Amino acid sequence: MSKKPRAIHFGAGNIGRGFIAPLLSRSGYHVVFTDVDKNLIDTINDEKAYGVHILASESHEVEEVIHVKGVLSTTDDLIHELAHPKLRLVTTAVGLHVLDKIAPALASGIKARRATNGAPINIIACENAIAATAQLEAKVRAHLDGADAEYATTHVGFANCSVDRIVPPFDPDAHGADSALDVGVEAFFEWVVEGPALKGPDAHAKGGALEPPVHGMALADDLAPYNERKLFTLNAGHAAAAYLGHLLALRTVAQAIADPRVAAVVRGALHEESGKALCRKHRFAEATHGKYIEAILARFANEAVQDHVARVGRAPLRKLGRGDRLVGPARMCTEYGIRVPHLATAIAAALWYDDPADEDSVAMRGAIGEKGVGPYVAELTGFEDGHEVHILIVEKYKELEGWKVKA
């Protein structure tokens, strides 16, 4: 049996294989993937290794991730893994809507660890949302009571994080990849974890840290500024580019951001609106934040990352959530008296997002047809009829009809 400390990662998809597992593996953890997809788990157990291709125009580097294992998330093997004495860390990248589904297994794992007096573990949900781990913790705790709940308080760290790396769908054949498990990623990554929430190896010691530390993971005392900065900049700009690109029948984010009309909206939304509000709220230096935005725009323009607008625009209703990447910064701007014509354009473009394969898009387009755009905007965003932002969104929605290009 491997003597290495273990990490279980829920979701052996793009972010799991392309971002989290490589960092954990290089930091000395034995990585165990768990997933509902049996073929994927079988392939992981057959091949035990894969390559991470760094997508850049000027080079083609491949990093190997080795000695990985898989367990099917629907079997008791997962509970045995969660109870493993060497387990130190549990990470997830399954999608926000899936946290409900993995919570019962995590609760069973925590009960099994208490029964064997297991060492402390840390759980980190690497999903695109504010406080995703806190959301997961509430769902796990709904399955725990009494001594199990007490054990979770003393022995399980639930740490929020901000996770940033663009990992698009990858065609192994097009990149001469050896394995279907290979994955393509941009070179950039940033993983910031809420340090004070981590539990060290001794449950009774004050303060926490991961043992071994994860190289490439930064710890922050207060995660909120990082979470909001990433979601309201990278994700806001990305979503805006994707929805406007979709209207113009463009296929990738790189194509979308190369269009001057799209670039003007994205730049305006980030530099003049969300960026100003973020600097006011979190006291970021404007020049530093301006550079952060420019670096993100350069990442969008990376043609080696063939990121489809359909992936970045997926689930528009989630993305139009009141605290999410478009309405969230618009609401933050209104708190500081900042006008939001560009964010309103991005929100309006999201409302036009029409993909018959996307459940959210079908529901949203149906509701707009039924209720009318005005009432629907009020219901969705919380900006009431007559509010300046409501007026702007409805105006932009009408204006954007003229942008539509037939695919």
Ligand SMILES: NC(=O)C1=CN([C@@H]2O[C@H](COP(=O)(O)OP(=O)(O)OC[C@H]3O[C@@H](n4cnc5c(N)ncnc54)[C@H](O)[C@@H]3O)[C@@H](O)[C@H]2O)C=CC1
């Ligand atoms: N791809 C990206 O560039 C980034 C994605 N994220 C976030 O990471 C999360 C995952 O995204 P991707 O890796 O792109 O998605 P993905 O679809 O490539 O991977 C998700 C994996 O979760 C598995 N899964 C679904 N239900 C499950 C369950 N009940 N138990 C265990 N596994 C289950 C799926 O089979 C799939 O393999 C999302 O929340 C996304 O917002 C965050 C930053 C970057």
Ligand SMILES: O=P(O)(O)OC[C@H]1O[C@](O)(CO)[C@@H](O)[C@@H]1O
């Ligand atoms: O994964 P989601 O939340 O559906 O949104 C896609 C977004 O997530 C990312 O995959 C990574 O942050 C971005 O590429 C994109 O903005």
